[in-house]
Structures are given as C-alpha cells and as structure tokens.
Amino acid sequence: xxxxxxxxxxxxxxxxxxxxxxxxxxxxxxxxxxxxxxxxxxxxxxxxxxxxxxxxxxxxxxxxxxxxxxxxxxxxxxxxxxxxxxxxxxxxxxxxxxxxxxxxxxxxxxxxxxxxxxxxxxxxxxxxxxxxxxxxxxxxxxxxxxxxxxxxxxxxxxxxxxxxxxxxxxxxxxxxxxxxxxxxxxxxxxxxxxxxxxxxxxxxxxxxxxxxxxxxxxxxxxxxxxxxxxxxxxxxxxxxxxxxxxxxxxxxxxxxxxxxxxxxxxxxxxxxxxxxxxxxxxxxxxxxxxxxxxxxxxxxxxxxxxxxxxxxxxxxxxxxxxxxxxxxxxxxxxxxxxxxxxxxxxxxxxxxxxxxxxxxxxxxxxxxxxxxxxxxxxxxxx
Amino acid sequence: xxxxxxxxxxxxxxxxxxxxxxxxxxxxxxxxxxxxxxxxxxxxxxxxxxxxxxxxxxxxxxxxxxxxxxxxxxxxxxxxxxxxxxxxxxxxxxxxxxxxxxxxxxxxxxxxxxxxxxxxxxxxxxxxxxxxxxxxxxxxxxxxxxxxxxxxxxxxxxxxxxxxxxxxxxxxxxxxxxxxxxxxxxxxxxxxxxxxxxxxxxxxxxxxxxxxxxxxxxxxxxxxxxxxxxxxxxxxxxxxxxxxxxxxxxxxxxxxxxxxxxxxxxxxxxxxxxxxxxxxxxxxxxxxxxxxxxxxxxxxxxxxxxxxxxxxxxxxxxxxxxxxxxxxxxxxxxxxxxxxxxxxxxxxxxxxxxxxxxxxxxxxxxxxxxxxxxxxxxxxxx
DNA sequence: TCTCTTTAGTCCATAATCTGTACATAATCC
DNA sequence: GGATTATGTACAGATTATGGACTAAAGAGA
Numbered sequence: 048x049x050x051x052x053x054x055x056x057x058x059x060x061x062x063x064x065x066x067x068x069x070x071x072x073x074x075x076x077x078x079x080x081x082x083x084x085x086x087x088x089x090x091x092x093x094x095x096x097x098x099x100x101x102x103x104x105x106x107x108x109x110x111x112x113x114x115x116x117x118x119x120x121x122x123x124x125x126x127x128x129x130x131x132x133x134x135x136x137x138x139x140x141x142x143x144x145x146x147x148x149x150x151x152x153x154x155x156x157x158x159x160x161x162x163x164x165x166x167x168x169x170x171x172x173x174x175x176x177x178x179x180x181x182x183x184x185x186x187x188x189x190x191x192x193x194x195x196x197x198x199x200x201x202x203x204x205x206x207x208x209x210x211x212x213x214x215x216x217x218x219x220x221x222x223x224x225x226x227x228x229x230x231x232x233x234x235x236x237x238x239x240x241x242x243x244x245x246x247x248x249x250x251x252x253x254x255x256x257x258x259x260x261x262x263x264x265x266x267x268x269x270x271x272x273x274x275x276x277x278x279x280x281x282x283x284x285x286x287x288x289x290x291x292x293x294x295x296x297x298x299x300x301x302x303x304x305x306x307x308x309x310x311x312x313x314x315x316x317x318x319x320x321x322x323x324x325x326x327x328x329x330x331x332x333x334x335x336x337x338x339x340x341x342x343x344x345x346x347x348x349x350x351x352x353x354x355x356x357x358x359x360x361x362x363x364x365x366x367x368x369x370x371x372x373x374x375x376x377x378x379x380x381x382x383x384x385x386x387x388x389x390x391x392x393x394x395x396x397x398x399x400x401x402x403x404x405x406x407x408x409x410x411x412x413x414x415x416x417x418x419x420x421x422x423x424x425x426x427x428x429x
Numbered sequence: 430x431x432x433x434x435x436x437x438x439x440x441x442x443x444x445x446x447x448x449x450x451x452x453x454x455x456x457x458x459x460x461x462x463x464x465x466x467x468x469x470x471x472x473x474x475x476x477x478x479x480x481x482x483x484x485x486x487x488x489x490x491x492x493x494x495x496x497x498x499x500x501x502x503x504x505x506x507x508x509x510x511x512x513x514x515x516x517x518x519x520x521x522x523x524x525x526x527x528x529x530x531x532x533x534x535x536x537x538x539x540x541x542x543x544x545x546x547x548x549x550x551x552x553x554x555x556x557x558x559x560x561x562x563x564x565x566x567x568x569x570x571x572x573x574x575x576x577x578x579x580x581x582x583x584x585x586x587x588x589x590x591x592x593x594x595x596x597x598x599x600x601x602x603x604x605x606x607x608x609x610x611x612x613x614x615x616x617x618x619x620x621x622x623x624x625x626x627x628x629x630x631x632x633x634x635x636x637x638x639x640x641x642x643x644x645x646x647x648x649x650x651x652x653x654x655x656x657x658x659x660x661x662x663x664x665x666x667x668x669x670x671x672x673x674x675x676x677x678x679x680x681x682x683x684x685x686x687x688x689x690x691x692x693x694x695x696x697x698x699x700x701x702x703x704x705x706x707x708x709x710x711x712x713x714x715x716x717x718x719x720x721x722x723x724x725x726x727x728x729x730x731x732x733x734x735x736x737x738x739x740x741x742x743x744x745x746x747x748x749x750x751x752x753x754x755x756x757x758x759x760x761x762x763x764x765x766x767x768x769x770x771x772x773x774x775x776x777x778x779x780x781x782x783x784x785x786x787x788x789x790x791x792x793x794x795x796x797x798x799x800x801x802x803x804x805x806x807x808x809x810x811x
Numbered sequence: 812t813c814t815c816t817t818t819a820g821t822c823c824a825t826a827a828t829c830t831g832t833a834c835a836t837a838a839t840c841c
Numbered sequence: 842g843g844a845t846t847a848t849g850t851a852c853a854g855a856t857t858a859t860g861g862a863c864t865a866a867a868g869a870g871a
Contacts, residue, residue: 051448051451051452051455051467051468052448052468052469053444053445053448053449053468053469053470053474054436054441054444054445054448055469055470056441059436059441062435062436063435063436066433066434066435066436067435069433070433073433085433086433086434086435087434087435087437088435088437092435204772204773211773211774212771212772254660266738270659270660275657276740277652277739277740277741278636278652278740278741278742279740279742279773280740281740281773282738282739282740283738283740284737284738284740284772285737285738286737287733287737287772288733288734288737288738289671289672289730289731289733289734289768290671290674291673291674292672292673292726292730299768299769299770299771299772300767300768300769300770300771300772301733301767301768301769301770301772302768344674348671348674349671349734351669351670351671351683352670352671352731352734352738353738355666355667355668355669355670356648356664356665356666356667356670356734356735356738356739357659357664357738357739358658358659358660358661358662358663358664358665358666359659359660360660360661385682385683386671386682386683386684387681387682387683388681388682388683389594389681389682390586390594390666390669390681390682390683391586391593391661391663392593
C-alpha cells in the first residue's frame with residue numbers, strides 16, 4: 048500500500064540521495080555521468096547529490112578511471128567504509144556476539160562472549176549485551192567509525208520490537224529496548240541470517256529461502272533483496288511445517304513438525320556436537336547416515352510445502368545443515384524434485400551457505416546497512 | 430529494493446496525486462483540509478492536486494459537510510465512479526466472465542458466457558474472450574465510462590504474462606496478450622479472488638490468506654493490501670502442500686498433497702455438484718459428513734504449514750469451501766488450534782468468504798483499480 | 812607537438828513544484 | 842449582528858531539478 052505521506056522538496060532530495068546511493072550499492076562503483084544515465088537524473092543533479100554523500104563520508108571517489116576509449120576519464124564513486132559502520136548483535140543459546148561492519152561490507156570488528164543463556168534471565172542477559180555493545184562501540188569510535196544503528200538477532204519469534212517467544216532461551220514476551228540510543232531493530236535469527244547470506248554470501252542473489260538449521264529450524268525468505276516477514280513478522284517458521292500429521296508430538300503442541308525429524312536434537316541423538324556427527328558420517332557410520340537421510344527426507348517434504356507456498360528463487364541450507372550438506376543434499380534434492388514434479392519448470396536450486404555460524408550477526412549489521420542505503424538522508428541527517 | 434529512477438519535479442507531483450487519491454481510497458471521503466492533515470501536505474497543495482483529480486473525473490465533491498462544530502463546512506472529496514472504470518475478466522473451466530467496476534467499487538456490468546474450456550484450444554478461447562471484451566467495453570463506453578485497463582483471472586500458474594500451466598484447461602506455456610490495447614495483466618485465479626475479497630468483501634482487512642477451493646486449491650496471500658506473489662509469481666499453491674508424505678499420488682507428481690484430500694473431486698466423489706453435496710450434508714448423510722470432516726482435517730494440516738510459513742492475519746475460505754463452511758469450520762479450526770499450539774498468541778481467525786463465485790473477476794477489476802490509485806498520473810495522463 | 816574530438820564534471824539562469832502567510836468564505840455561538 | 846472558527850484560495854518565496862554553456866582531461870590524428 049502506498050505510503051501515505053506527501054512528497055515535499057526535501058523528501059524529493061532525500062529520495063534522490065537514496066536512489067544514487069542505492070544504485071552505487073546495487074550495480075557497483077560508477078562515475079557521476081554513469082550514475083546520471085542509470086538514475087535518469089541530470090549530471091548536474093547527480094554531482095550535487097554525490098557531493099552531499101561525499102561530505103557525509105558514505106561514498107568516496109577513486110582515482111581517475113578509464114570509462115570509454117577517448118574523452119576525459121571519470122572518477123568512480125563507490126561506497127566508502129571509512130567513516131560509517133553499523134552494529135550487528137546476536138543473542139544465542141551459548142554465546143553473545145557483536146560485530147561492526149562498515150558500509151563497504153568489511154567486517155571491522157567481531158566479539159563473541161560465551162554465555163549460557165538457556166533459561167536465562169532476560170534482564171541480566173540484555174545487561175550483559177549492553178556491556179558488550181558499549182565496549183565494541185567505544186572501540187569503533189576510537190578508530191573513527193560512526194555507528195549509525197544496531198540490530199539484534201534472537202533465536203525466537205519477533206513481533207515489532209517484542210520478542211514473542213524464544214523457547215530455547217526460555218523467554219516469552221520480552222520487550223527489548225535498544226542497548227544504546229542508536230536506531231535499533233530486533234529480528235528473528237533466521238531472517239537475519241538470510242540477510243547475512245544476501246550481504247555476505249558468495250552466491251549473490253536477491254531471491255532465495257535461507258534455511259537455518261539450529262536447535263529449532265527457521266527460514267528467512269528474501270524476495271527482491273527484502274526479507275518477507277508476513278503480517279506480524281512471524282513468517283518463515285519452517286520448523287513447524289507439518290511433515291506427518293500423526294507424527295511424534297512436538298514441543299510446539301503440534302505433531303510431526305519438521306523440527307521433530309530434522310532439528311538438531313533429532314539429528315544428533317545422543318551425540319554431543321555436530322562435529323562428532325560429521326566425523327561419524329565421514330567414517331561411514333550406518334546409524335548416522337540413516338539419521339541424516341531421515342532428516343533430509345523430512346526436509347525435502349517440508350521444503351516442498353514451502354516452495355509451493357513461498358515460491359523462492361533458490362534454497363540455501365545454513366546453520367548445522369551447512370556442515371552436513373554433503374549428506375543432506377541428495378535426499379533433500381530428490382524429495383524436492385520428485386514432489387514438485389510438473390508444477391514448475393524446474394525446482395529451485397539447492398545451495399549450501401558458505402558464511403557459517405556468523406550469518407545472523409553479520410545479517411543484523413547488513414539490515415542496518417540496508418536501511419542506511421534506503422534512507423541515507425534520515426539516518427545521516429543530510 | 431528501492432526503485433532505481435530518480436525523482437523529478439513531475440514525478441513528485443505524480444506521487445502526490447497518488448498519495449492524495451490513495452488517502453481518499455484508504456480512509457474514505459475527506460475535506461481538503463483533512464487531506465492536508467493526513468498527507469502532511471499544505472492545504473494549498475492539496476487543493477491544487479484535488480483540482481487535477483476532479484478534472485480527471487476520478488474524484489467528486491460532495492455537498493458541504495459538517496466537519497467540526499463551528500467554522501466553515503468543507504466539501505468532502507470522494508472517489509467518483511462517474512467517468513472511470515476498469516475491466517475484470519475470467520477464464521474458467523465452464524465459463525468466461527467479464528465485469529466492469531467503477532472507481533467507487535460499484536459493479537456496473539457483468540457478463541457470463543457458458544463455455545466448455547476443458548482441454549480447449551487457447552487461441553479459440555482467447556478469441557471468444559476478445560469478443561466478450563469488445564461487447565462489454567463498447568457498452569461501457571456508451572454509458573460514458575472510460576475503461577483504464579483490464580486484468581484476467583485464470584485457473585493456473587502465471588509468470589509475468591505467461592500462463593505457465595492451467596491443468597484443468599489443458600493449457601501449458603501460453604503467452605496471453607491483452608484482448609484490447611488497454612493496459613493488461615493476467616494472474617492466478619486465487620490471487621485475484623483474494624483481491625476480490627479485499628476490495629469487495631464485507632470483512633474489510635488488509636492482511637489475510639484467501640483459500641480458493643475449486644477443482645484445484647489455490648491461495649492468495651494479502652499483506653498490507655498487496656498480494657504476495659513470491660519470486661516468479663507462483664506463491665500460494667496451497668493445493669500441493671504436503672499433508673501426508675506417503676499419501677495417494679497427486680496429478681502434480683507428488684504424494685499426499687492437500688488437493689488429494691480436499692479438492693473438489695475428493696469432496697464430491699461421485700456426486701455431480703457442490704449443491705448436491707450440500708443437500709446431503711443438510712440431510713445428515715454420514716458419508717458426506719465424513720468426507721467433509723476428512724477434507725477439513727487435511728485443510729487444517731495444510732493451513733497449519735501455511736500459517737507457519739506465511740503468517741497471515743486471517744484466513745478466508747472461499748470457492749466451494751464457502752457453501753461447505755458450516756461443515757468445514759469445526760475440523761479446520763480445531764486442526765489449526767491444536768497444531769499451532771503455543772507458537773503464536775492466537776491462531777488467525779477463520780472466516781468464510783461472502784462474495785461467492787464472482788470473487789476472481791471482481792478481484793481482477795480491483796487489481797486494475799488498485800494500480801490506477803497507485804499511479805493515477807501515469808494511467809490517466811495527468 | 813599541436814589540434815581535434817570526445818567524454819566528465821561544473822556553473823548558472825530557468826522551470827517546476829511545494830510552502831507559508833494572508834485573505835476571502837461560510838458556518839456556529841452568544 | 843459581531844466574534845469565533847474552520848475551509849479553501851492567492852501570491853510571493855523557497856527548494857530542487859533541468860538544460861545548455863563552459864571548463865577539464867584524455868586519446869587520435871596530422
């Protein structure tokens with residue numbers, strides 16, 4: 048639905064700043080002339096806008112660049128990581144994490160603090176997080192970085208700034224305030240991991256479903272570079288898609304949810320870690336292989352439903368599914384291929400995430416960068 | 430992702446025309462002063478914009494209206510159905526339909542032409558449709574209506590303007606051109622029926638999942654007043670969500686899809702029509718009741734998956750499920766309630782569609798109105 | 812080496828659009 | 842009937858983009 052506020056002169060300029068910055072972000076460094084061509088604005092206007100962006104330190108001019116064969120070479124304008132950065136945060140079951148990412152997508156800092164957050168006290172954990180944030184922002188500012196905002200990934204469902212339910216933390220209906228006075232957002236771990244894949248993954252694509260295998264199983268759908276959140280922000284709960292309506296009971300109250308078959312607990316059984324499962328798999332352990340196959344089948348079934356409902360461009364398996372991908376790929380792909388049948392041209396490509404367990408923190412920082420690029424004037428006060 | 434074109438003076442005005450028109454559409458008739466308040470524009474600007482809209486005939490001034498207690502009364506500006514209307518079209522298995530709906534959502538004309546389109550020749554059917562369109566647009570123009578565009582609902586999957594697959598028509602990969610030189614769109618029957626519910630349903634809401642029970646089962650998700658289409662436009666294929674991974678084979682190639690349990694063929698069995706099933710149900714026929722209960726259970730399972738993945742605000746049952754709602758409500762709601770369990774505060778409300786079998790044609794016209802309101806300057810040449 | 816051509820980027824007068832204040836209008840209140 | 846209050850319009854002023862002229866910087870060709 049169209050935004051309801053009218054456009055005034057200042058918002059026109061704000062919008063054009065966003066258009067220029069977004070174009071640089073989307074299609075790489077360009078000279079002012081090329082930007083004028085791409086945006087449909089005149090060279091004059093682009094020059095003026097780029098001037099503001101340079102002053103704000105969000106873009107930088109490179110040395111002269113050969114554009115065509117002849118003529119004056121232009122100076123390419125690219126995103127600059129010099130001055131502006133954002134803060135990604137994560138509360139997970141056994142650690143707190145924070146990272147500072149600059150506008151050029153370089154990870155400038157990273158901190159992980161082990162912590163046992165199972166059934167923890169929200170206030171205490173958030174206080175701990177606040178400490179981590181203070182520490183890392185102070186250090187970032189010492190190196191001359193301006194942090195423009197923060198986002199927090201949590202293993203649970205989020206509505207607005209309300210953490211509805213994080214079963215593995217034992218949290219319910221926790222209102223999370225920003226740990227600083229920076230602009231702040233909180234979102235589901237899977238949604239933000241999907242953004243991590245979008246911003247830092249190697250197979251850059253703007254349409255995919257990121258599947259986050261953890262103790263719970265979540266998914267984040269990215270369509271056209273934006274996370275689809277549903278009505279309340281609760282979309283993507285892949286872990287409770289029904290695989291077998293009369294299957295074993297799930298902690299959610301339902302039966303035969305995907306999580307029962309392919310959650311971390313189901314996969315590991317009595318094994319202590321994913322690494323131990325991997326080594327068993329590598330040694331050809333039959334029970335481990337069977338467990339993986341079972342999980343893969345269930346995942347194939349749930350993903351079939353997900354593909355029919357969400358129509359993702361690709362599917363990226365992440366979290367604990369990444370190290371297990373060698374053993375999951377075949378059953379999952381087979382399940383998808385068999386079941387999707389003639390309904391679509393080809394089933395979505397299945398890929399493995401390559402950014403590892405940092406996906407969510409990085410994605411949190413990416414979310415803030417995304418907002419900065421979408422609305423530079425508001426964020427930077429231009 | 431942000432649009433990539435810069436904003437110029439004329440697009441600022443175009444945008445503001447859309448803002449004013451959209452505000453009138455969304456929150457009803459208002460005086461210029463109220464519109465200024467709502468949009469954040471000044472009274473002067475709103476007056477000027479409303480002037481253009483009046484001239485284009487898309488809005489009309491009412492008689493003076495008491496706004497507050499004292500002061501000069503304002504004249505409310507409301508959408509006008511006088512001059513501008515849109516065309517909704519539908520190709521279905523046993524009929525062609527067309528309707529003309531004006532900007533004030535009044536259905537001005539409606540035509541249905543029985544036709545046996547099962548395994549029909551696309552070219553012939555489209556030619557037939559073209560005839561219907563010529564007839565109805567000629568008549569509309571005779572009454573002084575200007576048709577600004579048309580949209581076509583088809584029982585199948587649509588990518589762009591390509592009809593990928595309409596199994597019940599026997600069509601595959603048909604490129605559908607507009608039946609006139611008007612702006613034209615084609616979309617899935619379920620998506621457009623959802624828009625029909627949005628535009629013409631009595632329980633106005635901007636977030637819901639419309640479930641279209643026909644021979645196939647589709648669903649259209651509306652979030653914030655917009656249909657969610659997924660990456661290729663294939664989202665919402667509820668009929669092939671997996672209910673039982675080892676269930677009976679489905680024509681799609683999968684097994685245990687919802688359609689196998691709750692599609693029209695499964696519900697009717699050997700009965701000829703939905704009406705005959707209803708009368709059996711009313712007379713308490715045990716086999717009919719059992720069939721409905723089975724279908725309701727399956728629907729509850731599939732909708733559970735859909736709720737987890739899509740997070741709809743409400744669920745509206747339409748198509749053949751509307752007349753069967755009395756018998757479906759309990760098993761569906763029970764299935765949803767039991768399975769969704771503690772994952773969300775309350776499960777989405779279950780409702781029955783009240784606009785009947787016209788949902789898709791009406792929604793097609795609604796889609797065109799939606800576009801007109803979103804971009805009046807482009808469509809009307811202001 | 813000098814000039815021509817070509818492209819990049821800036822300058823400045825002009826145009827489009829919105830803002831803000833002042834004002835005419837129209838109703839109620841007392 | 843005058844005071845009050847709110848609607849809608851007029852007009853000067855502000856903001857921003859445009860477009861053509863101009864400067865800058867490089868290669869091509871003589």
